[in-house]
Amino acid sequence: MPIPPTSARAGDAPVPQVRVARLVDLDPLTLYGLLRLRVDVFVVEQECAYPELDGVDTEPTTEHLWIEVGGVPVATVRTLVDAGGVHRLGRVATHPEHRGHGYATALVRAGLDRIGPHAVHIGAQTYLERWYEQFGFRRAGEDYLEDGIPHLPMVRPELTPGRGGEPS
Template identity: 65%
Template sequence: MPTIRAAHFADLDNRVLHDLLRLRVDVFVVEQDCAYPEIDGRDVEEGTEHLWMDLDGQVAATVRVLHDPDGTRHLGRVATHRDHRGQGYAAALLREGLERLGPGPVHLGAQAYLEQWYARLGFRRSGEDYLEDGIPHLPMVRD
């Protein structure tokens, strides 16, 4: 049975950390054929929280919750293992992340083709399209 798990970097066990990072690299670097520094240093920040969908000990999906020094709150690094897409895991993790962040604006940088998917979760476009590592993105916010 799928279970949402959460932990800060210091509380992640080595296997889970490996599996979270592996999933993100598999999706963002390998599948999307985009060589970029996926491990960006923000995973270890004190306020960063990692959420994942645990499916019998396997990481099926993940989302990262971030707080900028100025107080801006973000959800990001939304990734689902190719064998588990279409099950609603990423949406469940985003809802959990929003609940953990509480009221107020939450930002994310969405890949452009996912704009309508994020809109179903209450996000709206908040700026112009941009390229990030050659992939079209757009800023979104949920108030």
């Protein structure tokens, strides 16, 4: 499935429209597009053979967020609440031909909005530490290797009502 260009004319930038659905509500072609995007970025581009289909997508608390261009998903993220009640955000991916348009930023913000004031945990690739800091995430431990790629744990602390949504 070819990925359409971002816009037909130079300078045109489509307004990203974030879509949200649980697995059971996704149509087969959208699900295929989301999974293909993640495999293309995490497995092929990053040359990391690992089981991308990890079972988390099927959890009832998992929500998939994505942005489409020409009806094809070009950026994605997922949110979930794990078995221990921890809110997580992950699998942030943007197709290489669609980077630099703010799609990942829009998706992370939308995901955090959906999670609300709860603390949010991520496993970030280390080179993205500063990027995640713009959303209020802070380092929460030592670097580690995941499938041969350097990562670090990060947490956006719980937001306190009445203090402008600042971390508590």
